[in-house]
Amino acid sequence: MKRRFVSREKLEIPRINAIALPTIFLILLFFFIMLTSIRKDKIVVGEVDAPQATELSALGKKAIITTIYIGKPNEKAKSLNCIQLNDQVMTVAQVEYYMKKKRASLNPNEYSLLMVKLKIDKDTPMGIVSDVKQALRRANVLNIFYSARPE
Incomplete structure (x- = not known):
């Protein structure tokens, strides 16, 4: 007569093969x-030669960063x-329209995470930079950071 029930004491749990895990x-x-x-x-602006700075710091917290390049164009342009x-x-x-649209797509609690990083060539006239900053101010994007290289 065959045994239909096997006692639990006699069953062994199979071991996991750990050789294949790595x-x-x-x-x-x-x-x-x-x-x-x-x-x-894909940078359309020519090589952006950022100005040198002595007091640099990294962005510590996670943020929604948009980079704006300002400089000489790669190709011959007007x-x-x-x-x-x-x-x-x-x-x-x-730029103003794009940033307004981007800010409108965010939740109100994410407004403080929206930051703009300006990568500006050191030979760029300050008037263009000022115009971009005014456009960002009209779009209510107030966290602006400048990219620079250490001395």
Whole structure:
């Protein structure tokens, strides 16, 4: 006669094979590294030579950062200086419109996280920078940071 019930004491729990775990981990890591892309702006503005500064600090908290490049264009253009925002050359009015639209798309508790980083060529006239700052002020974007290189 066959035994239908096996006592629990005699059953063994199979051991997990830990030899394959590092291989699986590395495969997953490689998979995520290959699929993740870091956003890189295609700079239309020529080489931005930022001015030197002595007192530099990094942004500590997470923020919604928009970078505006101001400098000489790469190709021959009508204007001596151009303003680039999100891979597009824009005018001051277009910058204001874009930032108003971006601010309207945020929740009210995220307004303080919206920041603008200005990367300006050191030979750019201050009038253009002032116009961009006034446009940002009209769009109610008040957190502005300047990019510089250390001395």
